[in-house]
Amino acid sequence: MLTNEKAKPLLLVLVGPTAVGKTNLSLTLAEQxxxxxxxxxxxxxxRGMDIGTAKASMEERARITHHMIDTHHPDDPFSVAEFQERVRTLIPEIHSRGKLPFIVGGTGLYVESVCYNYxxxxxxxxxxxxxxxDxxxxxxxxxxxxxxxxxVDPASAERLHPNDRRRIIRAIEVFRVTGTKLSEQLANQTKESPxxxxxxxxxxxxxxxxxxxEERIDIMIEQGLVDEVKRLIDEGCNPDSVAMKGLGYKEIIGYLRGEYSYEGAVELLKRDTxxxxxxxxxxxxxxxxxQWVDVTETTNFSAHLANINDIITGKFVQ
Structure with missing residues (x-):
């Protein structure tokens, strides 16, 4: 299936909202x-933020090679520009091993920045x-x-959670310094892919x-999300860092600080998610x-898989 040297390199991408079922489908697709x-x-x-981010398990990572997992300490800064730079290097490395690069995730800007070389x-x-x-x-x-x-930039405000202080500051900074909205700059990026x-x-x-x-969050709680947050804080992670303000962590930190009850934290997490x-x-x-695939009929895994395979074949196999 891999492309020849004169053609653009192949890149497979699977996106969708949290809890839609990307992981299970991606593992089977990656094997096929x-x-x-x-x-x-x-x-x-x-690193260490496993339950709240719904990372692939170690067994799943042993089944298929995964990249861009556990690369940073929670107190380290991480940006879309760094993600893009790392992934642009990864893609030819994966091709050189005779494999197909496959981006799977739900952070739209990060994925799009690679797909269209922002x-x-x-x-x-x-x-x-x-x-x-700050x-x-x-x-x-x-x-x-x-x-x-x-x-100053309602579209960026809609995209960013109020607790995402670093990215909010960057969006305001872009407007104050350039006079144009970050959302407009992103919209005006050339949507041509390499x-x-x-x-x-x-x-x-x-x-x-x-x-x-809601069911996934109940499972995360059962798996020990509260203990995971406690451990990260005990290990010295700054509870006010960008990472710890992420979904699933800021709500538990609020509970640990006594800002609301345990039940309130769980309900807040469900609402925020x-x-x-x-x-x-x-x-x-x-x-x-x-190309969209409706996976509402969750028992029809094989049908969804066949549908996606038809899309991949139609795109990649000429």
């Missing part, structure tokens, strides 16, 4: 098409402004900072997706080249 999987999730790079620049930066905005958030709260972003792309998107009935999200899934779907709907 001789793939190595690249995680397209911005949180799975952090250009990122730190030239339009203002460190003093960043420090001022100080504002410490004094007035992350929601107040998020409200500032909503005033790869022969096959992008498959998974979707399902919204009510069923929300039910699966439903909202996150909605934002994911909104992002993916605006991506071009996605």
């Amino acid at each position: 098409h001789q793939c190595e999987i690249i995680s397209g999730d911005s949180m799975q790079v952090y 250009q990122f620049s730190e030239a339009n930066s203002d460190e003093d402004l960043r420090q001022q905005l 100080a504002f958030a410490i004094l007035h709260g992350d929601q107040a900072l998020h409200d500032q972003l909503r005033e 790869y022969n792309l096959c992008i498959v998107g998974l979707t399902m009935d919204r009510a069923l997706l929300y039910k699966r999200i 439903r909202r996150f899934a909605k934002r994911q779907l909104s992002w993916f709907r605006h991506m071009k080249d996605i």
